[in-house]
Amino acid sequence: MKRWTTWIGIVAVLALAACDVPTEVARPMPAAGTAAPPLAPEAAARAFVQVVRTVEPVAEAECRRLTVNTDCDFRIVVDDRPGQPVNAYQSRDETGRPVLTFTLALIADARNTDELAFVMGHEAAHHILGHLDRQQRNAMAGALVFGGLATLTGGGTGSVESAQRLGAVVGARSYSKEFELEADELGTLITLRAGYDALRGSEFFSRIPDPGNRFLGTHPPNAERADLVRRTVARARG
Numbered sequence: 529m530k531r532w533t534t535w536i537g538i539v540a541v542l543a544l545a546a547c548d549v550p551t552e553v554a555r556p557m558p559a560a561g562t563a564a565p566p567l568a569p570e571a572a573a574r575a576f577v578q579v580v581r582t583v584e585p586v587a588e589a590e591c592r593r594l595t596v597n598t599d600c601d602f603r604i605v606v607d608d609r610p611g612q613p614v615n616a617y618q619s620r621d622e623t624g625r626p627v628l629t630f631t632l633a634l635i636a637d638a639r640n641t642d643e644l645a646f647v648m649g650h651e652a653a654h655h656i657l658g659h660l661d662r663q664q665r666n667a668m669a670g671a672l673v674f675g676g677l678a679t680l681t682g683g684g685t686g687s688v689e690s691a692q693r694l695g696a697v698v699g700a701r702s703y704s705k706e707f708e709l710e711a712d713e714l715g716t717l718i719t720l721r722a723g724y725d726a727l728r729g730s731e732f733f734s735r736i737p738d739p740g741n742r743f744l745g746t747h748p749p750n751a752e753r754a755d756l757v758r759r760t761v762a763r764a765r766g
Contacts, residue, residue: 569636573635576606579724582645584648587656604648605628607630616648618660620655642725646729647732649716653718657707663707712760717764733750
């Protein structure tokens with residue numbers, strides 16, 4: 529059974545006092561041309577608590593401002609299962625409440641609060657922009673088209689079902705790159721409005737593998753994403 533902890537749980541896990549959260553995690557800047565190291569465990573936990581406290585209300589306010597009849601009460605949780613990779617994602621629970629999940633590995637990999645804030649803003653933006661529902665509709669449309677074509681060409685039950693599964697995958701991925709860029713843009717604004725440096729936060733693009741511009745890939749090239757963040761920040765600053 530999956531085990532989940534709320535953001536408060538991460539403080540308990542690392543034995544920190546949540547009432548003593550600094551406004552910024554103090555750490556020396558790296559020398560030119562060198563990558564900043566990950567935060568120490570205690571600093572990472574404090575940074576995460578700080579970011580939840582400051583980004584969550586901004587994300588919820590943006591959600592209420594930009595949507596109608598949408599549940600904007602974000603639940604932010606930590607996936608504390610051993611061995612989980614660096615990851616964060618948006619989902620909904622059984623009641624339809626939006627959930628933003630962070631793995632411990634992602635929190636441990638953070639270089640600063642700005643990176644955590646950017647990731648949180650990005651995942652919140654997926655919900656605000658309705659990407660889960662849009663992806664599901666695309667998957668259904670793809671399944672119908674592929675299944676219909678298989679039926680027209682005389683495919684049997686097994687062939688039609690296989691075509692439907694393939695169509696669902698193709699449909700779900702058809703606009704996934706666009707969804708990521710949309711979430712990057714709105715996530716940048718959420719990050720800025722919460723008081724963080726979105727440019728510094730987006731520097732994690734330089735550490736993750738570059739997916740390139742693959743056909744039906746799920747994410748756009750890192751350089752394209754970083755450029756979008758720069759342009760969004762420039763527009764926001766006027």
